[in-house]
Amino acid sequence: MKLTERDVELGLLRELYEECLAGKGALVVVNGPVGCGKTALVRAFAGQVVDRGGTFLSVTGAASESLDRLGLIDQLVTAIRATGAADGPPAATELTKAAEASGRVPRALMQRIHRSVAELAGHRPLVLHVDDVHFADEASLQCLRYLVRRIDALPVLVVLTETAGHDR
Numbered sequence: 001m002k003l004t005e006r007d008v009e010l011g012l013l014r015e016l017y018e019e020c021l022a023g024k025g026a027l028v029v030v031n032g033p034v035g036c037g038k039t040a041l042v043r044a045f046a047g048q049v050v051d052r053g054g055t056f057l058s059v060t061g062a063a064s065e066s067l068d069r070l071g072l073i074d075q076l077v078t079a080i081r082a083t084g085a086a087d088g089p090p091a092a093t094e095l096t097k098a099a100e101a102s103g104r105v106p107r108a109l110m111q112r113i114h115r116s117v118a119e120l121a122g123h124r125p126l127v128l129h130v131d132d133v134h135f136a137d138e139a140s141l142q143c144l145r146y147l148v149r150r151i152d153a154l155p156v157l158v159v160l161t162e163t164a165g166h167d168r
Helices: 007-023 038-051 070-082 094-100 107-123 138-148
Strands: 026-032 056-059 124-131 157-164
Touching: 007 026, 007 038, 007 056, 007 157, 026 038, 038 056, 038 124, 038 157, 056 070, 070 107, 070 138, 094 157, 107 124, 107 138, 107 157, 138 157
Parallel strands: 026 157, 056 124, 124 157
Antiparallel strands: none
């Protein structure tokens, strides 16, 4: 896909991916108004990641699911399991039961998700895209924050897209 006037942004994503290839994790947030091409930019980047042998996983927030506890994490678990390259974290029902029982996301659960991401990244560099992160539920955000704080020495690039003006 050829994007118009997105060479600079695509170049920045490629630079971050180069660091990812060298084993340095990073987080990048792509922010802009509705319809400006955030998702198209990341999709174009995804093709380049896959062409270079990396793994690209994408999950998407939705307004209709913003109250679903661990909704984005459920998508992430499904995506990790679909690769077949890593032991997936617990199934969605286990995630929800554990979180509901305590009223918060258990640390052991976040650790299992982190281990699964680290295992997957041990096979090939990993780009994890969270589209429309502004629609994420609080429990999913808690898990994402936990994960992002622990990717410094992993070949993992987390790319978040959000619409300008949404508070999180």
